[in-house]
Amino acid sequence: MITLPSSDEMYKALLDKNSQYEGVFIVGVKTTGIFCRPTCSARKPKYKNVEFFSSTKDALTNGYRACKVCRPMKTYQSNPEWLTPLLKLIESQPDKKWKDYELAQLGFSPSRVRRYFKKTHGITFQAYLRMSRINTAFLKIKEGQTVTRSAFEQGYNSLSGFSETFKNMTGFSPGTEGQIITINRIPTPLGPMMIGVTDEGLCLLEFTDRKMIETQLDVLKRRMKSEMITGKHVMIDEISSQLSEYFEGKRKVFDIPLVVPGTEFQQKTWDALIKIPFGVTRSYKQQAGVVGNVKAVRAVARANGENRISIIIPCHRIIGSDGSIVGYGGGVHRKQWLLKHEFENQ
Numbered sequence: 001m002i003t004l005p006s007s008d009e010m011y012k013a014l015l016d017k018n019s020q021y022e023g024v025f026i027v028g029v030k031t032t033g034i035f036c037r038p039t040c041s042a043r044k045p046k047y048k049n050v051e052f053f054s055s056t057k058d059a060l061t062n063g064y065r066a067c068k069v070c071r072p073m074k075t076y077q078s079n080p081e082w083l084t085p086l087l088k089l090i091e092s093q094p095d096k097k098w099k100d101y102e103l104a105q106l107g108f109s110p111s112r113v114r115r116y117f118k119k120t121h122g123i124t125f126q127a128y129l130r131m132s133r134i135n136t137a138f139l140k141i142k143e144g145q146t147v148t149r150s151a152f153e154q155g156y157n158s159l160s161g162f163s164e165t166f167k168n169m170t171g172f173s174p175g176t177e178g179q180i181i182t183i184n185r186i187p188t189p190l191g192p193m194m195i196g197v198t199d200e201g202l203c204l205l206e207f208t209d210r211k212m213i214e215t216q217l218d219v220l221k222r223r224m225k226s227e228m229i230t231g232k233h234v235m236i237d238e239i240s241s242q243l244s245e246y247f248e249g250k251r252k253v254f255d256i257p258l259v260v261p262g263t264e265f266q267q268k269t270w271d272a273l274i275k276i277p278f279g280v281t282r283s284y285k286q287q288a289g290v291v292g293n294v295k296a297v298r299a300v301a302r303a304n305g306e307n308r309i310s311i312i313i314p315c316h317r318i319i320g321s322d323g324s325i326v327g328y329g330g331g332v333h334r335k336q337w338l339l340k341h342e343f344e345n346q
Ligand SMILES: [Zn+2]
Pocket: 035, 036, 037, 040, 041, 042, 067, 068, 069, 070, 071
């Protein structure tokens, strides 16, 4: 559960156009029905006319429209400006354990740092630090460094201590041979998404609040005989930049290799989905026809629901025969948003 700062604090940040609150809250203006970023340059509303939300999604579901001045639906491609120096420090000293007073001394508000990580990554700041330490070690071991050397560099006194922490965080022992799926979270205007890649391509892209996500991860691990680790990967950077272009209405086709293990029928259904162009919808019945059996409507709907790569395999472009927007794993409000976005940017 994300907790917002107090209304007074947020209203002050709004008046100050304080960029440190970018991504922390969204403000809805009751009199105009528009929602803004904290830093919007438009005239600021009265206190009694504002309503605060933790995400653009919440503002949308409460009936607000996005402001044309500050464009709150635009993705945050990079980390907020105020956080960049801290991320650099963390990267340059991966074995450092950051204390609140040290953050404060450097001019970072510890509570703001914690809120940011909770909101963007869905984990605590300390867990993020532990994860990046393990990830650094993982990347080096992958490049050929010995496990002992990595343990030493990460500040562990014993190899077994390191191996245990590594195993706790990733589910496998350092130095394990075999396929690894790298997972991470990326922010989007519709909320954070979980992304999973291997060196061969994208294997998972899903909204983090989707109920199926744990199951999806288990299926992937089993199907691909892989272990998972949270961290960085060049493919993740590429996908997030393409997604960002999509959300800005600048990209209609994705150019990313996909890794989609599944049954023959699932493969067929997903292939058929990819062929539906941006901004075009089809009914389940039409899709069943494409797959080769008009009676397979239910099976098609099921395979759609089992799609692990949202947006890029566009299962949101399938609607009911009567035009109704039904059944979307990521939530109907997201499906509505995606279709509207595509119609408007065609
Ligand atoms: Zn605005």
